[in-house]
Amino acid sequence: MKNRFLSLWGWPIVLGLLTAIGLVSALFSDGGFGDQLSGVCLGIVTAVGLWFSFRR
Amino acid sequence: MQSHTIKTWAWVHKWSSLVCTVFMLLLCLTGLPLIFHHEIGHLLGTEVEAPEMPAGTPHASLDQVLDVARAQYPERIVQFVSKSDETDDIWYVTMTPTPANTDDFRTVVVDARTAELLPLQPRFDEGFMWIMFKLHVDLFAGLPGKLFLGFMGLLLLVAIVSGVVLYAPFMRKLDFGTVRRERTARVKWLDLHNLLGIVTLVWLFVVGATGMINTWTDLVIKYWQHDQLSSVLAPYQGQPTLAQAQRAPLQQSLDAAMQQVPGSKLSFIAFPGTSYSSPHHNTVFLRGDEPLTSKLLHPVLVDAKTSAVTAAPAIPWYLTALLVSQPLHFGDYGGRAMQIIWALLDIASIFVLGTGLYLWLKKGRTAARPQELHGDAKTIAREATP
Numbered sequence: 001m002k003n004r005f006l007s008l009w010g011w012p013i014v015l016g017l018l019t020a021i022g023l024v025s026a027l028f029s030d031g032g033f034g035d036q037l038s039g040v041c042l043g044i045v046t047a048v049g050l051w052f053s054f055r056r
Numbered sequence: 057m058q059s060h061t062i063k064t065w066a067w068v069h070k071w072s073s074l075v076c077t078v079f080m081l082l083l084c085l086t087g088l089p090l091i092f093h094h095e096i097g098h099l100l101g102t103e104v105e106a107p108e109m110p111a112g113t114p115h116a117s118l119d120q121v122l123d124v125a126r127a128q129y130p131e132r133i134v135q136f137v138s139k140s141d142e143t144d145d146i147w148y149v150t151m152t153p154t155p156a157n158t159d160d161f162r163t164v165v166v167d168a169r170t171a172e173l174l175p176l177q178p179r180f181d182e183g184f185m186w187i188m189f190k191l192h193v194d195l196f197a198g199l200p201g202k203l204f205l206g207f208m209g210l211l212l213l214v215a216i217v218s219g220v221v222l223y224a225p226f227m228r229k230l231d232f233g234t235v236r237r238e239r240t241a242r243v244k245w246l247d248l249h250n251l252l253g254i255v256t257l258v259w260l261f262v263v264g265a266t267g268m269i270n271t272w273t274d275l276v277i278k279y280w281q282h283d284q285l286s287s288v289l290a291p292y293q294g295q296p297t298l299a300q301a302q303r304a305p306l307q308q309s310l311d312a313a314m315q316q317v318p319g320s321k322l323s324f325i326a327f328p329g330t331s332y333s334s335p336h337h338n339t340v341f342l343r344g345d346e347p348l349t350s351k352l353l354h355p356v357l358v359d360a361k362t363s364a365v366t367a368a369p370a371i372p373w374y375l376t377a378l379l380v381s382q383p384l385h386f387g388d389y390g391g392r393a394m395q396i397i398w399a400l401l402d403i404a405s406i407f408v409l410g411t412g413l414y415l416w417l418k419k420g421r422t423a424a425r426p427q428e429l430h431g432d433a434k435t436i437a438r439e440a441t442p
Contacts (some may be wrong), residue, residue, distance in 0.1 A: 008224060011232040012254045019258035026390035027383065030347040039393035042259075046400045049255035052233030053248060 015045050057225055069218035074416060076211035077409050083205070083267070084406045086192040091387060091398050093185055100185070102178035104165050106145035116171035118147070118307045124171055125149035125164035132162065133300075136332075138324035141350075145169060155297065155329035157198075157274075159190075199274055206271030212264045219253050226250055242418050249411035252404045259401045260408075266381035276378050277332060280371075285334065288357065288367040292336045297329035298360050306338060308363035313340035313356035316368050321345055323353055328360050336360055351389070352379050 022041030025034040089096055097103035122134060132151040140146060149164040161181055165174045180186065194201030227234075227250060235247040310325065320342035326332035333339035337357040343350050353375075357366045371379075383389040387398030 007231075008227055012223070012257065015255060016258045019262075023259070023262055023384060026394060027351070027380070028348055029390075030350075031391060034347070035390045035394070038390045039397070042394065042397045042401075045255060045259070046397050046404075048233075049252055049404055050400075052235065052251050052255075055233070055235070056237070 011048075015048060018042070018045050062222070062225055065218050065221045069215055069222055070416065072211045072214040072218060073409075073412050076208040076215065077413050079205065079208040080212055081406060081409050083192055083208075084402050084409065086188045088399060088402055089185065089188050090192060091395050091402070096185060097178075100183070101176070102180075102183070102185070104146060104174055104176050104178065106143055106167055106169075106174070109145075109169055113169045115144075115168045117305070118310055119305045120171035121147045121166045121168065122149065122306060124166050124173060125151060128164050128173070129162055134327055135161070135330045136324050136326055137306075139168075139322050144321075146174065155327065157331050202271040202274070206268045209264050209268030209271065213261065213268070216253075216257065216261050216264065220257065223250060223254055242415065245411045245414050249408060249415060252408045252411070256401050256404045256408060260405050262384055263387075266385035269378060269381040270385055273378060274331070276374060280375055281334075284369050284372060285357070285367070288369065289334050289336075292334065295336060297335040303328070303360045304363045309338040309358040309360065310340060312358050312363050312365050313342060313368075316356050316365050317342050317354045319345060320354060321350070333357075337366060347389075351383055352376060 018041040022038040022045070025041070026038035027034070029035045029038075094103060118137065122137070125134065126132075129151045132153060133155065134149055135152050135155060136148075136150040138148045138150070140148065145168050147166045147168050149166060150161050151164060152158050152161045159181060163178070163180050165177055166172070167174055190196050193205075195205065197204070226246075230247075233251055235251060236243050306325070310322065314320065314322070321344075323341040323343045326339040326341070328337060329335050332341070334357065336359060338360045340356045340358060342354040342356060344352060344354075353371065354368065355371065356368045358364070359366050387394055
């Protein structure tokens, strides 16, 4: 049961958390660490979308 | 999930999506250039820059700046003066026929140090970016247009939530990110719709929700004035808008406000009788100098006749929510990387909307009858997609 839940929702939850961290962290930064963390987190989300969209 | 439950959610997803899709496509398309409005401004030559001068060059009096602006448009009045986030050396003076809200405005750009007109005087109320902005904000229909788009935003949120509910029955037997390219075009586009929908889920929900909140700005400001400022302004009740001749120099209002909130920067000043002020006050909106506080505003109401501070009320939670919503919608607070990611996620959202529309158009009359629902992903897909 647990594995079924994780196999279905694992990725979406991780992507959602990364997006949330990315959106919030840059609010507390002005060109510093928060902006870099935001870029990495949102970059991973975007890269995952691109990867699976174009994977043959 | 029970088949009738899936059908209910599918119905909600279908209709909430269908009603808002065309408008959401418009918002995603017009939002794309708006993400890069500074860069496009440079390309189009509308981005103003102050000439180089030694650091610490003193600033001219704000009243001198206003005189220069008024000389440009003697038949107009000043509604706002503002500073950009990027530099302290430029004043933007917004001039309109009357203090009422209007799209008929001219912006005079003045050097804050010399009180001279800058060589470039761009028109912000015409051209490609203005059309993009107006289509994005109110469809050229003022407050009703804003509220309409806000309602479309609400439908988008309903579509997102119902889409998440439907994600489970669709993806039960598929690995994350599966795109069945070998199957029919419809199945391939369905898988892409689900993939990009779940990838952009939180981002699109936040951008949609903050966009919806932004459409309520005018109403929230009105409510704030009624809710928080009525008691402060009671002594001024019933008096007409203070005539220009009776107003003290504006620089005094600015100085008084800056002393009230030390360490702050100016965002803009709303003149007496305008929507962001009272008939008797210069309302000076200051912002903090920390990353987060720079997005929040401190209003200071300065009596335009005496230059005495009447009130500097703390902003209530709903104004804070509105102000924090703005960067979360614009994506302008995390540097160039964030702008590019914003654009990519915007394009991904266009795909989600486009594939959703395609799936509905291709559905034709093939909707299964309830007894045909076996619970396998393929049938549910046929049944539940918009």
